[in-house]
Amino acid sequence: MVTRVPPVPDSAPRHYEWQYLDLMRRIWETGDQRVDRTGVGTRSVFGAELRFDLSEGQVPLLTTKRVYWKTATREFLWFLTGNTNIRPLCAQGVEIWTDWPLARFRRETGEAISREDFSARIVADADFAEQWGDLGPVYGKQWVDWPVFEPQPDGSFRKAERGINQVAQLVESLRSNPGSRRHIVEGWNVAELDAMALPPCHKTYQFHVADGRLSCLLYQRSCDVALGLPFNLWGGALFTRMLAQQCDLEPGELVWMGGDVHLYLNHADLVAAQLDRAPEGSPRLTIARRPESIFDYRIEDFAVTDYAPQGALSAPVAV
Structure with missing residues (x-):
């Protein structure tokens, strides 16, 4: 049984993390119990949305447990290399x-x-x-080297030496045509899904510019709320901040949307412990320098201040 945290008084500003905790509680208490690919089993809901303000350095780091943001950042920088x-x-x-x-x-x-x-x-x-x-052609490969096939005189097709760098094209389109509705990075390459260790969960990033502010909508087809979503929220915010810096824009909002949003049945202890906690604090992300391109950031460029999370919570990964 999950212990209920008392509601925040109406007069108090609502901490951004309550959205996440409300979603976790909703899934655990009302979600459909289903058999999943891993055999572990989940409780899930279909369709969810969270919104976070990224202005003034704000980032949606969870405070009710420690999120290892440096680990998530190292992974994101690895995506940008295209290495698999x-x-x-x-x-x-x-x-x-x-x-x-x-x-x-x-x-x-x-x-x-x-x-x-x-x-x-x-x-x-x-x-x-x-x-x-x-791992096969996972995230980074699709982001910076989406395969292209060139027609040959005999009617066959030959794979080009380099594919499409969606991230580079995104930076250019944000700079040259900020009003476009095509600022998208897509990971769901249908032709290569079977070759991937895991098809992309955070599959589509769409960006929007208004009044000099850059916002991101991240669509996630499948979301492990306890273990995956904290990293995904950080990654979406980080990507937006890096792009904003590269394109002379101010950070706007991160909008996260989930398809199959679930908690694994063997995460019961984590869920109970986390829902017994109340969020507090307002961490900030600073970027020490502006490198020549979005592909030149290093882990040392990022610093988080005012982050004092409660203790780490762990649970097994379903493979």
């Missing part, structure tokens, strides 16, 4: 994607290797990483 191998992530201690290659390795070799040892071997052995560490 977990080796650069593992070398930085980022294990977000390790479970999928590890599961494949165990399944195909029968070797009962620990995640720690698998990750260490990925980092130490380039050939091993090449064989076992690639």
Whole structure:
């Protein structure tokens, strides 16, 4: 049974995080219980929306548990490289994607290797990483190298050496045609879904410019609210802030929309603990420098202040 947190008095400004907690409670108390791909089972609702103000450095970091924003930032910067191998992530201690290659390795070799040892071997052995560490054409590949096929004289098609860099095109369109309704980065490449370790969950980013302010609408087809959504909200806010800086715009709003929005049944303890907490504080993101392009940011460029989250909460990842 989830303990109910007393409502915030009407006279008090409502903390941005209550939206997230309200959604979590709604799913757990009223969501449909369903069998899912992982076999773990979920409670889910279909269709949800959250909105966050990004002005004056505000970011939607959760305060009712610690969100490891540096880990999420390292992952996002990795997306922008177009790399699809977990080796650069593992070398930085980022294990977000390790479970999928590890599961494949165990399944195909029968070797009962620990995640720690698998990750260490990925980092130490380039050939091993090449064989076992690639995720297929996931997020970053689609963002910066969407494949293009060129017609040949004989009627066949040949894959071009470089695909479409959606992020570079987005920056250019925001600068040259801010009123466009086509400021979109898309990850859902139907032709390559079967080759991906995991089809994109945060699949579509659309941007909007009004009165010199840049806002982002992030559509997520499938959302693990307990473990995934805190990172996804940070990623959407981070992307918007980086683009705004590159395009001489002010940050506006992050609008998050979810399709299948769910909590895993084995996350009951996390849900109960988090809904027993009340949000507090207003963290701010600062960016130390403006690099030459959006692809040149480094982890050292980002700093978060006034972030004092409550204790970390953990739960198993459903692979």
